[in-house]
Amino acid sequence: MKVPTRRVTQSAPPALVALAVIGAVFFLVPVVGIVAQVPWRSLPEIFRSDIVANAVRLSLIASVGAVTAATVIGLPLAWVLARVDFAFKPLVRGLVLLPMVLPPVVGGAALLFGFGRRGIVGGPLYDATGFVLPFSVWGVIVASTFVAMPFLVITVEAALRTVDRRYEGAASTLGASPWTVLRRVTIPLVSPAVVSGLLLTWARALGEFGATITFAGNLQGRTQTLPLAVFVALETDRDAAVAISVLMMVISLGVLVSLRDRWWGAHS
Numbered sequence: 001m002k003v004p005t006r007r008v009t010q011s012a013p014p015a016l017v018a019l020a021v022i023g024a025v026f027f028l029v030p031v032v033g034i035v036a037q038v039p040w041r042s043l044p045e046i047f048r049s050d051i052v053a054n055a056v057r058l059s060l061i062a063s064v065g066a067v068t069a070a071t072v073i074g075l076p077l078a079w080v081l082a083r084v085d086f087a088f089k090p091l092v093r094g095l096v097l098l099p100m101v102l103p104p105v106v107g108g109a110a111l112l113f114g115f116g117r118r119g120i121v122g123g124p125l126y127d128a129t130g131f132v133l134p135f136s137v138w139g140v141i142v143a144s145t146f147v148a149m150p151f152l153v154i155t156v157e158a159a160l161r162t163v164d165r166r167y168e169g170a171a172s173t174l175g176a177s178p179w180t181v182l183r184r185v186t187i188p189l190v191s192p193a194v195v196s197g198l199l200l201t202w203a204r205a206l207g208e209f210g211a212t213i214t215f216a217g218n219l220q221g222r223t224q225t226l227p228l229a230v231f232v233a234l235e236t237d238r239d240a241a242v243a244i245s246v247l248m249m250v251i252s253l254g255v256l257v258s259l260r261d262r263w264w265g266a267h268s
Helices: 012-036 042-050 050-083 087-100 104-115 121-128 137-162 166-173 176-207 210-215 227-234 238-259 261-264
Strands: none
Touching: 012 176, 012 238, 042 050, 050 137, 050 176, 050 227, 050 238, 087 104, 087 137, 104 121, 104 137, 104 166, 104 210, 137 176, 137 210, 166 176, 176 238, 227 238
């Protein structure tokens, strides 16, 4: 018989609550400050401008491309890190998560020396095919994937580590192949974490700035995403910068609110 669980309530010390309120206000003040500057009457005109339209298009292409790439190579990587023991595993995990703590500009420089025209991989690729990643839409996608994919890997790996493996064992005992177990048992069990990881990956890719401007440049209509458009607009059109910033804040906040406790639960 399953014993029903009850959430334990705890009385909070007033001093702790006061400090928590100060912490919340610390994050609230910048949001209120920028919302107060929104030129509401000019918003339709700003969002219809070519600069914003092109930036939105490139940001969507880059973020969707990053999510696609993360799905193809990030999910297998998360599974290997969670289920396979091999030498230097902590080092590999550290390399995968490095973009989460690395300064974005440093990440962009690393991408340039790795995948640029004279990089260790980009150089031979250019010599063989003439294909150049930097300062192209593909470069934006690569930069976005580099900084955003760790969110998917860490979320799914944590879920795979906490999933009850008895279900997978039962399926194997009944004759299911490893691929069938993965497709019919494992993936459904961790699907909430996969969805959360993909949403976080998309939101992070949508807001990527440092690695993109270093690796792909800031070419209007070609590599200028929404964050880069804000960077330029701060010097030339403050109203447009505020409008785009608020748009991105609303999108990002919507993603985080929609996740609720699913992402944090994957790490517990």
